[in-house]
Amino acid sequence: MKRIKTLNSATLKKSACKGGCGECQTSCQSACKTSCTVANQKCENEER
Amino acid sequence: MIHTFEMFDKYIALDVNSGCVHELDKLSYDVLNFLDIKGLDPEDDEALFKTVGEFRREYSSEDIAEVIEDLAELKRNDMLWAEDDFVYNDELKKNAPVKAMCLHISHDCNLRCKYCFADEGKYHTDCRELMSAETGKRAMDYLVRNSGSRRNLEVDFFGGEPLMNFEAVKEIVSYARELEKKHDKVFRFTITTNGILLNDDKLDFINREMGNIVLSIDGRKEVNDRVRFRADGTGSYDSIVPAFQKTAESRGQDNYYVRGTFTRYNLDFSKDVLHLADLGFKQISVEPVVCGEETDYSLREQDLPRIFDEYENLVREYVARKKEGRGFNFFHFMIDLDEGPCIIKRVSGCGCGCEYIAVAPNGDVYPCHQFVGSEEYKMGSIYDEGELDRDLRNKFAACNIYSKPDCRDCFAKFFCSGGCVANACLINGSINKPHKLSCEMMRKRVECSLYAKAALAE
Ligand code: SF4
Ligand code: SF4
Ligand code: SF4
Numbered sequence: 001m002k003r004i005k006t007l008n009s010a011t012l013k014k015s016a017c018k019g020g021c022g023e024c025q026t027s028c029q030s031a032c033k034t035s036c037t038v039a040n041q042k043c044e045n046e047e048r
Numbered sequence: 049m050i051h052t053f054e055m056f057d058k059y060i061a062l063d064v065n066s067g068c069v070h071e072l073d074k075l076s077y078d079v080l081n082f083l084d085i086k087g088l089d090p091e092d093d094e095a096l097f098k099t100v101g102e103f104r105r106e107y108s109s110e111d112i113a114e115v116i117e118d119l120a121e122l123k124r125n126d127m128l129w130a131e132d133d134f135v136y137n138d139e140l141k142k143n144a145p146v147k148a149m150c151l152h153i154s155h156d157c158n159l160r161c162k163y164c165f166a167d168e169g170k171y172h173t174d175c176r177e178l179m180s181a182e183t184g185k186r187a188m189d190y191l192v193r194n195s196g197s198r199r200n201l202e203v204d205f206f207g208g209e210p211l212m213n214f215e216a217v218k219e220i221v222s223y224a225r226e227l228e229k230k231h232d233k234v235f236r237f238t239i240t241t242n243g244i245l246l247n248d249d250k251l252d253f254i255n256r257e258m259g260n261i262v263l264s265i266d267g268r269k270e271v272n273d274r275v276r277f278r279a280d281g282t283g284s285y286d287s288i289v290p291a292f293q294k295t296a297e298s299r300g301q302d303n304y305y306v307r308g309t310f311t312r313y314n315l316d317f318s319k320d321v322l323h324l325a326d327l328g329f330k331q332i333s334v335e336p337v338v339c340g341e342e343t344d345y346s347l348r349e350q351d352l353p354r355i356f357d358e359y360e361n362l363v364r365e366y367v368a369r370k371k372e373g374r375g376f377n378f379f380h381f382m383i384d385l386d387e388g389p390c391i392i393k394r395v396s397g398c399g400c401g402c403e404y405i406a407v408a409p410n411g412d413v414y415p416c417h418q419f420v421g422s423e424e425y426k427m428g429s430i431y432d433e434g435e436l437d438r439d440l441r442n443k444f445a446a447c448n449i450y451s452k453p454d455c456r457d458c459f460a461k462f463f464c465s466g467g468c469v470a471n472a473c474l475i476n477g478s479i480n481k482p483h484k485l486s487c488e489m490m491r492k493r494v495e496c497s498l499y500a501k502a503a504l505a506e
Contacts, residue, residue, distance in 0.1 A: 002118075005071045005505075006071075006127060007068075007502060009386070013126070015390035023199065028150070028404065032335055033307075039384070039388050043389050
């Protein structure tokens, strides 16, 4: 595509299948303690 | 749902439900916005006809046709106008085991920071109190007992100032290490400190045992010392900077954060972030103060344009420095577009009151650190045999981005996950009513992060 550059693939929906294992870090444990910041957490699920 | 915005030289579109981010040129940006606002389907002939009519003075019909074909292709591939067909099941969270704990090891502090939500460590009670090692150990037992099949358990030593009770920290960590072996669990410890009591011995222990350390500092000396001072009024900057620099280096500039708060006193907070970067820190988080609007340092709605400009200044410099090879990480601009958290995590939010709990020095349990001391939200005690207050737990478990009308329609929902429930409760009095000012800032940060991704992908 000449005029549109897509930065990533559409993975969000697919992540439902093997997601939800709950092994990743809770957001407030990382740094913030005042805001819910989830998108920057690392996924710990190797099956995904 | 599609969100489009311009920032500096870039035109960006986020397809909310697929998570796809596109960088467009002006023509495709205009066409996309036109179709989206008018509710036109790029696959219908009507779309081409109407778009050509709208833009005939600016763009040629061939160019428009080409763009519409591209948009149609993205749509067919579920990368634009993707449906929100995710079905979230509340029960998942209701029955989720506890896996993360904030341990309030010290309700005492050697600083008197103005904006402290912990009320200088006292948490709105009349006493300054330290947690005994015994209570800490029972809390570890409690966590293991209630963690079900979860293997990774997180414990944050929090305060007040945790280093004021460091002997207890050490005892609790070594006790937890014994439990690890017995129960096949992995404990990940973190600690948050103001740095006044940080010395080599403590640092050695922390570097050995803790996966993350959060170092509180607000930025420039005058900014920091105006709000972060000792009981005698002297500022903390001069003594903590060298200690924090040493800490950061000793951890290889990773697995730590310098963590600041900005208030109405420093609306030019991008300078504070850059100051921290200039001091050599590579992992930085500076966040808006959270409080009602009644104090002179509270952020107000009228400050938003200024704050938005600051986030833009910051992201521009953030990108420039990364490109020059002297970048730093800013917590709120870090987004992993490809392998970030799964959608279930994004929908369910911070886990407060279910997966995550806070334990006060006397063993009382609250939904998270920000609720500690609030009688209304007390969920029980780690010393209780029975389970935590079911009603409260269910109330928190039922909270997710689909339970909040504001979030359902918000483009940032899969990045933000519904915001801080504590802010919603403590400021708006309802778990399902996010704090508007925080939302505005969150949305701006999401835009800045996406801009940074696009700029760095060049
Ligand atoms: S570890 Fe990954 S899959 Fe599991 S809940 Fe967290 S983000 Fe989802
Ligand atoms: S920014 Fe506000 S409205 Fe949007 S998802 Fe977050 S909490 Fe909800
Ligand atoms: S309610 Fe707010 S402060 Fe508490 S854990 Fe959630 S995001 Fe963090």
